[in-house]
Amino acid sequence: MSDAEHPNSTPGVEWPENGEQWSDGEENTMEESELLQDVVEEDEEIDLYNEETFGLDAVDLLFVDGKQSPAPPASPPPPSPNEASPPRPKVQIQAQAAAGLCHEARSSRERGAQVQLLDDPAVMRTVEGPPSLKSLDSAIVDCGRSSCWGDLNANTVSRSGVSGDRAIVGVIDRSARGRIRSPLQLPGERRPLQVLPLCGIERVRWVSGGFLSPSPPRFQALAPKMMQVRFGPNSPRPGSCFSPFPSPVHRFRLPVLATQLHPQHKRLLSQRPPGSRRRLKSWDHYAELMSAREKEWIIKLQMMQLQSENPLQDDYYYQEYYRRMEVKLAEEEMMGDRSKREPPKLTTPYVTKTVSYTPVVHIEGSLGQVTVSTCHSPRRAIDAVHAHTPEEQKDIRQQRLEVLNTIEKCYVTLLGVEAAERMKTTVTDEEENRRLMKTMQRGVEEINSQLRNLNSMESMEEFLPCLLVLKGKKLLARLLPFLSHDLGLHLLRAITMHLPVLMSRDADEGLPVLYPPLRTVIGSLSFSQLVSVLQEFTAALPDSKDSRLTLACQNKFGLSLLYALLSQGERLLTSDLPMEPSLGDFETWTDTVFQVARQLSHTSLAEPLFLPSNLLTLFCRYLDKRTVQQLRNNMESSTGYLAVGS
Amino acid sequence: MSDTFGSLVGKDVVVELKNDLSICGTLHSVDQYLNIKLTDISVTDPEKYPHMLSVKNCFIRGSVVRYVQLPADEVDTQLLQDAARKEAMQQKQ
Numbered sequence: 001m002s003d004a005e006h007p008n009s010t011p012g013v014e015w016p017e018n019g020e021q022w023s024d025g026e027e028n029t030m031e032e033s034e035l036l037q038d039v040v041e042e043d044e045e046i047d048l049y050n051e052e053t054f055g056l057d058a059v060d061l062l063f064v065d066g067k068q069s070p071a072p073p074a075s076p077p078p079p080s081p082n083e084a085s086p087p088r089p090k091v092q093i094q095a096q097a098a099a100g101l102c103h104e105a106r107s108s109r110e111r112g113a114q115v116q117l118l119d120d121p122a123v124m125r126t127v128e129g130p131p132s133l134k135s136l137d138s139a140i141v142d143c144g145r146s147s148c149w150g151d152l153n154a155n156t157v158s159r160s161g162v163s164g165d166r167a168i169v170g171v172i173d174r175s176a177r178g179r180i181r182s183p184l185q186l187p188g189e190r191r192p193l194q195v196l197p198l199c200g201i202e203r204v205r206w207v208s209g210g211f212l213s214p215s216p217p218r219f220q221a222l223a224p225k226m227m228q229v230r231f232g233p234n235s236p237r238p239g240s241c242f243s244p245f246p247s248p249v250h251r252f253r254l255p256v257l258a259t260q261l262h263p264q265h266k267r268l269l270s271q272r273p274p275g276s277r278r279r280l281k282s283w284d285h286y287a288e289l290m291s292a293r294e295k296e297w298i299i300k301l302q303m304m305q306l307q308s309e310n311p312l313q314d315d316y317y318y319q320e321y322y323r324r325m326e327v328k329l330a331e332e333e334m335m336g337d338r339s340k341r342e343p344p345k346l347t348t349p350y351v352t353k354t355v356s357y358t359p360v361v362h363i364e365g366s367l368g369q370v371t372v373s374t375c376h377s378p379r380r381a382i383d384a385v386h387a388h389t390p391e392e393q394k395d396i397r398q399q400r401l402e403v404l405n406t407i408e409k410c411y412v413t414l415l416g417v418e419a420a421e422r423m424k425t426t427v428t429d430e431e432e433n434r435r436l437m438k439t440m441q442r443g444v445e446e447i448n449s450q451l452r453n454l455n456s457m458e459s460m461e462e463f464l465p466c467l468l469v470l471k472g473k474k475l476l477a478r479l480l481p482f483l484s485h486d487l488g489l490h491l492l493r494a495i496t497m498h499l500p501v502l503m504s505r506d507a508d509e510g511l512p513v514l515y516p517p518l519r520t521v522i523g524s525l526s527f528s529q530l531v532s533v534l535q536e537f538t539a540a541l542p543d544s545k546d547s548r549l550t551l552a553c554q555n556k557f558g559l560s561l562l563y564a565l566l567s568q569g570e571r572l573l574t575s576d577l578p579m580e581p582s583l584g585d586f587e588t589w590t591d592t593v594f595q596v597a598r599q600l601s602h603t604s605l606a607e608p609l610f611l612p613s614n615l616l617t618l619f620c621r622y623l624d625k626r627t628v629q630q631l632r633n634n635m636e637s638s639t640g641y642l643a644v645g646s
Numbered sequence: 647m648s649d650t651f652g653s654l655v656g657k658d659v660v661v662e663l664k665n666d667l668s669i670c671g672t673l674h675s676v677d678q679y680l681n682i683k684l685t686d687i688s689v690t691d692p693e694k695y696p697h698m699l700s701v702k703n704c705f706i707r708g709s710v711v712r713y714v715q716l717p718a719d720e721v722d723t724q725l726l727q728d729a730a731r732k733e734a735m736q737q738k739q
Contacts, residue, residue: 411731474724 367401403465407472410447414475417443417482444482447475463494467502470510480517488521489529496536496561499548503555511557515609518561522568527589528582530569534592537562549596553603560609566596567612574614593622601630605638650729651676651714660690660715661706669704680708 290298308314420436420443427433451466466472480488495502495514502511525533537548552558569589572579597619615635619628651673660670661682668691671684685703 408731411728412735415728415731415735 367404399465400469403469404471406450406453407466407469407475410450410475410479411471413443413446414478418478421482440482444479447479448483448487463491464498464501467495467498468505470508473510473513477513477517480514480521485521485524489525492518492521492525493533493536496533496548499558499561500541500546500551503551503558506555506557511555512560512609515557515560515564519564519610522564525568527569527572527579528585530565530572531582531585531588531592534565534569535588537565538592538595549599550603553599553605556606556609559606562596563608563610563612563615566593566618567614569593570612570614570618574617590622593618597623597627597631601627601634605634607638611635647730647733648676648678648680650726651680651682654716654720657717657720659684659717661711662713662715663706663710664712665710669698669706671704674703677708680711682706682708682711682714 306315417440420439424433424436424440427436452462463476466476476491480491483491495518522530537552540547548558549562552562616628616632619631623631655673655675657673658670659673660668661684662668668689669684669687670690671687674683674685676682683703683705687698687701687704689698
């Protein structure tokens with residue numbers, strides 16, 4: 001039977017009695033399942049095909065008769081150039097047949113199993129197939145084997161007699177690396193996973209194909225350089241690569257057309273040209289480090305990484321290069337130099353952009369970003385700069401951030417100063433005391449310089465950025481006690497000058513925090529200084545008809561400041577301490593008092609933080625009783641308690 | 647930092663975790679890692695975490711805490727800020 005189909009086969013080859021000859025020493029159980037799956041995959045394909053073609057009885061019929069099935073051609077058409085064939089997801093894998101009969105089939109135990117299988121083809125059994133080199137569906141590896149019929153014939157000598165024998169599969173020895181040749185090429189499609197009665201299929205396959213059924217053909221890995229060819233026209237279609245599991249479509253094949261090729265035939269059609277045969281000689285020691293599935297998986301990953309929705313931007317050189325090459329080829333084709341040939345090109349699928357999440361979580365008003373760990377950014381540092389601001393607000397934010405940063409640094413120094421102050425009270429040693437004083441002074445100066453550096457503009461704007469921020473107000477409030485008298489006065493002036501702005505932008509009511517230290521400063525003012533400060537109050541503002549006075553009446557802090565100033569003036573006047581008034585001080589003072597009194601009586605007043613007790617006394621001296629009464633009512637209505645006075 | 651929380655033991659706080667869960671409860675104890683033990687907890691915000699309904703006490707690992715909301719009147723913010731600054735200074739050194 002076998003001789004009839006393989007006239008060239010070595011006559012007299014019997015069923016191998018010694019199974020050891022068929023198997024090599026190495027056994028890799030890991031690949032056994034792989035092999036098995038490929039076996040069953042192809043088995044099923046063949047089974048289906050045979051059923052469709054010949055009917056259910058074909059199996060035994062063929063086995064008995066040994067006649068070749070008409071459907072599969074005895075000799076496949078000459079292998080077409082691979083470049084022309086459509087890209088196949090499966091790489092043609094062939095076993096190398098360096099020494100055809102060197103490696104034999106499985107051990108006798110397998111044969112024993114085979115015997116059982118032979119008895120009952122209907123038995124579904126999981127047969128441990130001999131380990132395969134690679135699965136049929138490996139996308140990349142191509143042992144470069146050409147499956148010429150000649151080869152087939154030459155090497156099937158030993159197989160011819162092993163029809164239906166599991167040993168056929170066993171022949172395909174993994175470790176042999178394809179020394180047992182599989183003359184068959186793999187079809188392009190993935191074969192479904194299934195467990196099938198191998199025995200019958202073996203027969204069928206053998207018979208119908210007329211060639212050895214290497215359902216798990218032993219394949220040798222391509223030398224790495226050969227792998228590149230797979231990315232040509234034969235590049236695996238990404239879609240089919242992407243699932244490690246075969247498509248279930250194959251499992252349930254619909255009624256087939258007459259022209260459907262036998263799976264083995266399909267394989268043969270896609271076989272490589274004979275020239276690649278010599279590559280079989282090269283032995284790759286690393287051929288089976290990875291199974292075909294693993295390789296596919298890696299390739300899938302790599303292909304996925306290549307996907308991009310903007311290939312021109314991501315891979316400019318490649319795209320451009322191949323565009324130019326294609327242009328060149330088109331030109332050549334026009335000139336009739338050569339037939340149009342598609343240059344090998346790696347095509348990656350273009351993907352639509354996935355929904356982008358916002359990894360940056362920004363809470364309004366915060367300085368930075370919340371630390372959010374995501375899968376893309378496991379740890380994200382908090383930036384001091386907010387990334388999402390619209391452009392026009394960026395500068396303001398930048399400035400604000402700058403100010404806040406400076407304030408924070410000043411705070412550190414301030415804490416040191418305060419600590420030194422505390423220590424000063426406990427330390428009695430003179431030396432220590434002096435050292436502490438020095439530390440404090442240095443600290444204060446540092447803060448001052450820092451705050452002034454904030455605004456490199458005119459000196460009038462000093463301290464303003466700091467004052468506008470609540471943190472800055474608190475800082476200055478704590479700093480004031482440490483400032484010298486002049487510096488304190490300077491700050492007071494600055495505050496008075498900018499009072500309207502401060503009051504209008506004091507959303508968080510931070511100004512009152514400045515009141516107590518300022519009161520202390522005011523308490524140390526001389527009369528002239530006081531008058532000059534008060535003048536600011538009554539002076540008309542440049543951009544509005546209101547004076548600071550009118551505005552201050554509405555504001556707690558402003559009013560309190562005003563009261564404090566007036567109170568200080570009164571105190572100075574009524575005290576017995578010698579004053580050194582400058583020229584015109586008294587007039588200014590009187591004018592101011594009148595103005596203030598007038599204003600206070602006319603407008604509704606805010607509730608001050610503190611109502612000095614000598615205010616009414618002051619007013620009494622300058623104003624008539626009626627006005628004073630009016631003032632008193634006004635002031636009292638806002639404060640809720642009596643203003644002590646005569 | 648833990649001593650700041652130490653002064654708050656016995657007070658009601660709301661702990662917001664990094665998984666957006668907010669837990670209100672009485673602060674039972676805090677350790678150096680800012681692990682927090684809460685007693686008598688309830689899930690604030692919408693009760694979309696019903697699996698916490700039966701839980702009375704819980705231990706929260708410090709690293710998963712995003713915020714701890716403190717009662718405003720029981721905390722000296724000034725002191726807290728200063729303490730935080732000092733600690734930041736120390737950490738820098």
